[in-house]
Amino acid sequence: MTTNVDPDKTSESAPIEIHLSAGAAAEAAPSAGAAATAAPDQPDLGPAVFQIRDMGVWYGNHEAVRGVSMDIPQNAITAIIGPSGCGKSTALRCLNRMNDLVPGARVTGQVLFGDDDLLSADVDPVDLRGRIGMVFQKPNPFPKSIKDNLEFGMKVNGIKATAERVEQALRDAALWDEVKDRLKAEAFSLSGGQQQRLCIARAIAVEPEVILMDEPCSALDPIATLAIEDLMKKLAERYTLVVVTHNMQQAARISDFTAFFMLGELVEFDLTSKIFTKPEKKITEDYITGRFG
Amino acid sequence: MSTLDAPGTPPPPPRSAAASGVRPLARKRSRPSEQLFKWLVMGLTAITLAMLVWLITSVLVRGAGSLSWAFLTDKPSSNPARAGFNSALRGSVVLMIITLTFAWPIGVAAALYLEKFATQSAAGAERKLRERLDGGARGVRRAWMRGRLWWLRVRPGVVHMVDVNISNLAAVPSIIYGLLGLAIFVGILGISKSLLAGGLTLAVLILPIIIIAAREALRAVPVSIEQGAMALGATRWQAVRSQVFPAALPGILTGTILAMSRAIGETAPLIVVGGIVFGTAVPSLNPLDAGNEALFAMPLQIYFWTDQPQEAFQAIAAAGIIVLLATLLVMNLVAIILRNRYSKRW
Numbered sequence: 281m282t283t284n285v286d287p288d289k290t291s292e293s294a295p296i297e298i299h300l301s302a303g304a305a306a307e308a309a310p311s312a313g314a315a316a317t318a319a320p321d322q323p324d325l326g327p328a329v330f331q332i333r334d335m336g337v338w339y340g341n342h343e344a345v346r347g348v349s350m351d352i353p354q355n356a357i358t359a360i361i362g363p364s365g366c367g368k369s370t371a372l373r374c375l376n377r378m379n380d381l382v383p384g385a386r387v388t389g390q391v392l393f394g395d396d397d398l399l400s401a402d403v404d405p406v407d408l409r410g411r412i413g414m415v416f417q418k419p420n421p422f423p424k425s426i427k428d429n430l431e432f433g434m435k436v437n438g439i440k441a442t443a444e445r446v447e448q449a450l451r452d453a454a455l456w457d458e459v460k461d462r463l464k465a466e467a468f469s470l471s472g473g474q475q476q477r478l479c480i481a482r483a484i485a486v487e488p489e490v491i492l493m494d495e496p497c498s499a500l501d502p503i504a505t506l507a508i509e510d511l512m513k514k515l516a517e518r519y520t521l522v523v524v525t526h527n528m529q530q531a532a533r534i535s536d537f538t539a540f541f542m543l544g545e546l547v548e549f550d551l552t553s554k555i556f557t558k559p560e561k562k563i564t565e566d567y568i569t570g571r572f573g
Numbered sequence: 574m575s576t577l578d579a580p581g582t583p584p585p586p587p588r589s590a591a592a593s594g595v596r597p598l599a600r601k602r603s604r605p606s607e608q609l610f611k612w613l614v615m616g617l618t619a620i621t622l623a624m625l626v627w628l629i630t631s632v633l634v635r636g637a638g639s640l641s642w643a644f645l646t647d648k649p650s651s652n653p654a655r656a657g658f659n660s661a662l663r664g665s666v667v668l669m670i671i672t673l674t675f676a677w678p679i680g681v682a683a684a685l686y687l688e689k690f691a692t693q694s695a696a697g698a699e700r701k702l703r704e705r706l707d708g709g710a711r712g713v714r715r716a717w718m719r720g721r722l723w724w725l726r727v728r729p730g731v732v733h734m735v736d737v738n739i740s741n742l743a744a745v746p747s748i749i750y751g752l753l754g755l756a757i758f759v760g761i762l763g764i765s766k767s768l769l770a771g772g773l774t775l776a777v778l779i780l781p782i783i784i785i786a787a788r789e790a791l792r793a794v795p796v797s798i799e800q801g802a803m804a805l806g807a808t809r810w811q812a813v814r815s816q817v818f819p820a821a822l823p824g825i826l827t828g829t830i831l832a833m834s835r836a837i838g839e840t841a842p843l844i845v846v847g848g849i850v851f852g853t854a855v856p857s858l859n860p861l862d863a864g865n866e867a868l869f870a871m872p873l874q875i876y877f878w879t880d881q882p883q884e885a886f887q888a889i890a891a892a893g894i895i896v897l898l899a900t901l902l903v904m905n906l907v908a909i910i911l912r913n914r915y916s917k918r919w
Contacts, residue, residue, distance in 0.1 A: 376804065378800065378803075378804060380694060380696070380697045381693070381694060381800065381803065382694060383692070383693065383694040384694070384696075385696065386696060401697065401700045401701040401704050402701070402704075405697070406803075406806055406808050407806065408806075409803060409805065409806045411806075413804065413805070414804035416800070416801060418797060420795070420797040420801040421801075422798060422801070422802070422816050422820075423798070423816075423819075423820050423917055424816075424819075432802065432807070432815060432816070433805035436802075436805060436806055436808075436811050437805070468917075479801070486805055
């Protein structure tokens with residue numbers, strides 16, 4: 281982490297961002313440089329479920345995420361915001377090792393989950409993904425019945441797929457009343473919002489400890505979005521949620537904590553109320569007030 | 574808008590075109606080159622269709638008279654009035670069973686490997702192997718790990734070579750496969766010039782077609798389905814077996830039927846493997862006996878009949894062609910129905 285921003289490279293893209301990010305980089309540099317082992321430069325936000333230390337992601341020769349250090353608090357909703365291509369989804373996908381599936385991707389640094397570094401080569405990513413669920417941007421139900429969608433995850437995780445468990449997961453995902461009479465119906469026959477809630481139900485059914493959500497509402501209409509947001513707030517009572525969103529209002533509405541990413545770096549992480557009222561960094565303020573992005 | 578705002582006031586009078594400066598719209602114009610091209614492609618299509626219609630009608634005219642239930646159930650004979658198509662039909666059925674039994678599992682497995690396993694990121698596996706090697710693995714284990722590391726390094730190149738060659742194999746003339754079948758199944762493996770040797774040869778012939786079709790069907794299943802399964806804690810094999818493969822199955826079956834309809838009409842490789850022999854045997858429908866049964870097949874029988882000097886054989890050859898064409902039509906129809914009925918819109 282000697283130079284955070286290559287001035288030649290950024291000057292080609294967007295002039296306003298260079299100026300801002302150069303400022304942010306200068307501020308972030310001292311803390312990030314020392315962050316490899318020390319606690320990050322972050323206010324105390326309660327017990328952490330993930331302790332991310334100097335995490336970076338490379339896609340071939342392209343550095344998509346660099347020097348991210350943050351503690352993600354337990355049983356809360358943490359939102360990750362930032363402009364397109366800032367590495368927020370990439371960072372999220374490190375937390376359940378989904379980047380392993382991307383040819384040419386390489387993740388550096390540490391992510392402590394409990395006492396173990398989940399990025400370590402001996403950690404079994406299959407087992408890890410059973411404990412850290414994920415909901416994707418576009419609803420991706422399996423082309424089978426609603427019931428089959430729920431039972432698959434339970435089966436692969438060695439949980440007995442009982443009717444009670446199926447019902448409970450659908451209730452928890454606020455979908456039960458809409459589908460209880462047609463559990464054998466094709467998942468594709470549901471509306472987009474229902475499909476996304478089915479995907480959430482599918483993730484809950486395997487009893488994970490954390491649920492990662494990668495822009496879960498970006499393919500949905502406002503009413504379906506509202507239903508998912510209500511659901512997320514309810515789920516946060518029992519699960520830790522990490523939600524990537526390009527929608528700042530959504531982050532402000534639902535999250536307890538907000539991380540702002542920019543050009544592959546974590547710029548600021550704090551209480552959502554603080555990020556949206558008096559952020560520490562000028563660039564954060566510029567982003568949330570819509571001056572760029 | 575103004576009428577909505579104030580219902581009482583009349584709409585403003587239209588302004589003259591001159592005031593807005595918009596030029597008048599052009600009138601419809603004839604485009605001769607466009608017309609010429611349209612007639613050209615229509616004419617060429619008509620020629621193709623005319624050839625097909627001519628072929629089918631001439632076959633129907635010549636062969637329809639010889640078509641009867643007895644024709645389908647009688648065995649071959651040197652007397653054209655008594656000669657039947659039964660042995661050829663049975664031979665083709667057994668050939669298809671053998672071809673499918675060998676080509677389908679091998680072809681689908683190869684497609685699964687090439688599409689879902691060979692091209693996946695090996696970064697994790699590589700890192701783990703290196704760490705274990707550095708951690709001081711000894712002896713055979715060390716050699717095995719080194720071997721696996723070497724394989725991971727050369728794998729992309731090997732897969733690429735296999736890729737290119739499968740496409741090439743699908744375009745190799747079928748008579749080459751006949752020679753290959755003769756050399757390997759009859760020459761090296763010592764199988765008699767039988768239905769078994771013929772079926773195996775046809776299996777090799779359609780293997781690349783099945784692999785290509787199955788890969789396309791697998792590729793048509795969005796990667797989000799596989800990722801969704803893996804994000805739930807499924808292994809790649811579980812994700813592929815339970816989600817991707819079932820979703821791709823209708824496409825794979827459609828491709829398989831089309832490959833079979835290619836195999837059922839093949840003549841040249843069977844002539845090379847079995848030769849044209851006149852026999853009056855009726856092969857058993859049990860594929861386990863295929864190693865001892867003489868090589869009968871619809872196209873072979875038709876070829877044999879057309880080669881005979883008597884005029885009467887030409888008529889039953891035409892009848893045989895009708896049966897073969899009808900079989901092909903049914904197979905293709907099943908493939909189309911399967912595709913339309915089960916193809917998914919993602």
